[in-house]
Amino acid sequence: MEKLVAVLLLASAVGGRAASFPFIFNYFLRIDCGLTGKTTEHYNNQTWFPDSFFMDHGKTKQISSETHRNVSQVMTTLRYFPNREDKNCYSLPLINTQKFVFRAGFYYGNYDGKSQPPVFDLFLGGQQWATVNSSATDGPVYHELMYAPKNDNISVCLMGRKEYGDTPFISYLEATYLDEDATDNHTVYGMMRNGTAYHLVARLNFGGHDQVLEPWSGMEDVCEERLNRYWTPQPMSGYTNLTFVPTSCSGAAYENRPPNSVINTAISPTNASQSIYVPINFPTTTPQSAYIVLYFYQDLGSKNLNATRNMDVYVDHVMRRNVKLQTYRSGEVVTLYPVLVQGTVNVTISPANGTVLPPLLNGMEVYYATELTEEASSSGVFKISYSFIVVGVCQLFLSVFLGFL
Template sequence: MGMSSTFIGALVLVILIQAKGQPGFISIDCGAEAGANYTEPSLQINYVSDENFINTGVRGTIASEEINTHAQQQLWRLRSFPEGKTNCYKINITRGSNYLIRTLFLYGNYDGRNMSPQFDLLLGANLWDTVTIQNASITQFNEIIHVPLLDFIQICLVNTGNGTPFITAIELRTLKNDTYVTESGSLERYLRCDLGSNRSYRYWADDYDRFWFTCDIKEVWTQLSASISDDSFFENDYKPGATIMSTAVTPANGNAPLVIGWEPEHETDEFYVYMHFTELQVLTTNQTRQFNITMNGELWFSNFSPQYMSVNTIYSPSGISGKEIKFSLERTENSTLPPIINAIEIYKVKQFNQSDTFQGHGSP
């Protein structure tokens, strides 16, 4: 059965390293000159050099033609690791806090070789992912929600013999501890969709600096939108934000269900799902929007009506799995209006069974 979160409250964030005006943000420009500390104007996010987080590697800059097409300066530099098999960053954090951890990679032909590498990315001693650079001119990222057991984390890059590892930026964002809770394991971003939108967003639109994308889910939907001001909008602890919630989708056929589904790579993969809802219309006395949510044909949440200008988040309290996972939002007999959904987040459970530390090169 899904759970609903409609809590409203102040968010108190405590962290050892704080960016100006952004409590809970750690934003590291990998390869920036020593002492660098600047605000990226397009994001209003403060970045610092990686000099205090690692003592190995070589600073590099992407090709000039790539700089011309990437306006944000935290993407212009990088740190590569031509020596040593494993090189690790060490970043002090608050033990037991809930963090969104993001690593970014833009090759940008920094070495003039036009040879995109492949290498392993570790969180502590645990394999997080294998990074395969698909396009030299496109920024790739990895993102995970993780609760560290120590007062620091290590992010390590491993040379697997397929080119020199590198990293462009590291970003940590503190989340509220009672959000994104799992029975076990960490949450790797699988999909995060701003439904009904025609563009992507991150910080200033989202207080937690989550990346939101438009997502083509291959369903026949009608896009909805409304003007929502931050002052008149009631958030919950997930804080998707007024901008993200100002759009939604509904079935093009008002009598049809609204379906969101996917086929996991492995049937045993576990997922956590977070659906965010806001009613965008002022309903008249003879209008009702009410629907049930089923998962793979079984009732998951019943008789749900989104609240006007207020966030409702329905989420899975435990991991879900299957050969196919399909959610269906189906209007009830009493409803005069079809179902809507504004945004959805899907995460895959990542089990880290090794130590949070790696005895490798690089950590200060």
């Protein structure tokens, strides 16, 4: 009986850790930093893992949800690193070298009682991802990029800056695989190159008034967001806000699969001779290579079968593309890359010759590109895979052992 107890304890100890890694098969990873214990949590129908699986140093803190009711539950815990000038790293076993959305969230919430939101650096794969300024807003701060790792194990690290002497912290961390097979046209950001990181500047839903869209969280929402992107509602004064009657997955036929909530709202001038002007503020004034995606869609109903909407797309007064919507229900996705930008950039959608209807714009995504030189692949994935092997052997041995009892 003592041998049986020993085998049960071994299977439980190893299996309890290994069984908590279904993201290996589902190609997504959601980490709730500072979450205590070894069990997963569920927010908005999503499974979040405690970061103790990926980080064994630093300290955790719980922020009172009563005094911070406007933030999501995943933001009410954090991990901070008193050894501020050390690189404090999470090792992410992704087992895939295709495109991922990496997103990190930070909510200070005065967790230390000092009322001094820190500034520190965030790294991906050994290269700087962003400078986190947690005082930039009273609410959460997010940093996101799209990237295809060269290795099957990549690190996300935090490090304090000497000139500030601040303590870095993190509230959550996500990596979501951009599965092209989950989209009908099998094209997801097709001009993004492997080895290049694309940092999100803005992802806008024009004409929408709702709060930021939640990520896709169930098969009942197949016409909505399925790639774990957050779209910011962007009504604009001086333009007409358009809303089209939703049809079944109207955005699914287009590149990057824009969700219905984005594709069925738009802004438009009041007449066909006017243009749409959208300024984009990049984080630095140094020249950068930008990746710009524009979403156009109309559903005019059966009374406008012959209406034509002809538009020219300009970036800083340079004509980049012509877009023509010639049927009452039609759309197009325009990707501009690379576009050399500096500081504030102006995107203009102007009426072109032969247009009957004024220009419109449904959605826009803007990124800037940087090159990453990754660290060597670590053994994190092997260790997790080894856990599964040990569990399987233990379970097999246990079943055979019980058969002899």
